[in-house]
Amino acid sequence: MKILLNSNNSGFQAPGGGEILLSKTKEFLLKKGIDVKLFDQWNDKLEDFDILHNFGLSNNCYDVINVAHNKKVPIAITPIYSWPSLKFAFKSGTNFKDKVKLGGYALTHNTPFFNRFTYASKMLNMADRIITDSKAERDVIDNSYKLNKDKYRVIPYAIDRRFYDSDSKEFVEKYGLKDFILYTGRIEPRKNVHKLIKIVNKLKYPLVIVGGKNYQEGDEYYKLCVKEAGDNKDIIFLDRFDHDSTMLGSAYAAAKMVALPSWLENPGLSVLEGGLAGANILITSRGSPKEYFENYAHYVDPFDDKDIEKKLVLAYEKDKDNKLREHILNNFTWEVATDRMIKCYKDLLN
Structure with missing residues (x-):
């Protein structure tokens, strides 16, 4: 074949x-x-x-x-x-x-x-x-x-099962960051990153954004996101990590939660990877995520700022556990x- x-x-x-x-x-x-x-x-x-x-x-x-x-x-x-x-x-x-x-x-x-x-x-x-x-x-x-x-x-x-064994040490030692909200992926309109930054700015939670500033349509949206972050020292932009690097898994393990309030996801590989590494998950309700994450994630209406804000608080304040990790390991x-x-x-x- x-x-x-x-x-x-x-x-x-x-x-x-x-x-x-x-x-x-x-x-x-x-x-x-x-x-x-x-x-x-x-x-x-x-x-x-x-x-x-x-x-x-x-x-x-x-x-x-x-x-x-x-x-x-x-x-x-x-x-x-x-x-x-x-x-x-x-x-x-x-x-x-x-x-x-x-x-x-x-x-x-x-x-x-x-x-x-x-x-x-x-x-x-x-x-x-x-x-x-x-x-x-x-x-x-x-x-x-x-x-x-x-x-x-x-x-x-x-996703790769290697994320199950991710260790936060590498990321923490290099960047001195732990227990933050993590977004990783393309910085583009569909991912709703600008709205995520706007709401996190209001909540005063730490946010790490890992992703290239240029995607196929240019960097206009990236500049919009940087402008929204303003001088908030708790919102940090990092260049994209190679997908096979240990640093990506370490970032997931160091995060308190991974957020993906996109207009649509099928289902969002970064939240699958982050969930397998032990992070709490916030994900859009639009698309296929509910068939993957069942009752283990916090779902948001990507058009509703108040819903995103409420669920960010719930996901960030929730203690991490192994239920989602085992679910992903056994099925995806x-x-x-x-x-x-x-x-x-x-x-x-x-």
């Missing part, structure tokens, strides 16, 4: 959760003895592979998926769906141009009459398997695109997810 992996061709210029999913899928498939590689457009021939597995629904993936479809190469897609929303568009855009762009995207993709003309619709229709992270993601795609239900398979996202590690993925591939080929 030869598997070819593909994704947005600019994704690794500012890697986030989707790129980690792709890289870790490759890593753990190789550990299971599966012949898998990343697509090399200069050398690879699609017909030499048994399955093309595409991560995401970026328009620039369409040509590769279309060629695979025409060559009758089975196609699996992990959508990493954005759940387009007009409310999100008007709340999150950093300027009028952004709001119009996001609003147009939401109108186009949420309406079956219009979305049939989108690249996302064309790619999903060509897919032989649509591998969603949750029932919630499956249902929202199905409601919008009305696809053959036999295409869907639900395989939850996963790569060892579990990779076996499910291999079964999905085999079912597709049969």
Whole structure:
């Protein structure tokens, strides 16, 4: 069985959760003895592979998926769906141009009459398997695109079990920080970082933000976040840690809680990792988080400042325990997810 992996061709210029999913899928498939590689457009021939597995629904993936479809190469897609929303568009855009762009995207993709003309619709229709992270993601795609239900398979996202053994010592010794609120990831509008800073400023809690200031749309939002933090010495910005570094796990272990009040998450790899390292969790209610964290997390309405403020206090003041750690360890590690993925591939080929 030869598997070819593909994704947005600019994704690794500012890697986030989707790129980690792709890289870790490759890593753990190789550990299971599966012949898998990343697509090399200069050398690879699609017909030499048994399955093309595409991560995401970026328009620039369409040509590769279309060629695979025409060559009758089975196609699996992990959508990493954005759940387009007009409310999100008007709340999150950093300027009028952004709001119009996001609003147009939401109108186009949420309406079956219009979305049939989108690249996302064309790619999903060509897919032989649509591998969603949750029932919630499956249902929202199905409601919008009305696809053959036999295409869907639900395989939850996963994380490295190494985070279970993370030690706070490395981070504390370097930065002198402990028991803070941690945000780690892209500093972009969808993550609602600006609102998090605004509310933490009011609460006077320590906040550490770990993430690159540049993502694919530039650094305008990062500058907005820095401006909101102002001269508050308890809000600290650190550059992105390499995902495989021990420092990332140490930061999770040193934190009192990990916060991700995003407009949407599927389900948020940083909170899965932080939860496995022992931190308390605050996460958006929009998306698939409740299928992962059940009753072990504090959920917020990302549009409601008072709800975020209330839940931040609850999560920060709560003592840490091992219940969430054990739940994540037993259900959402790569060892579990990779076996499910291999079964999905085999079912597709049969």
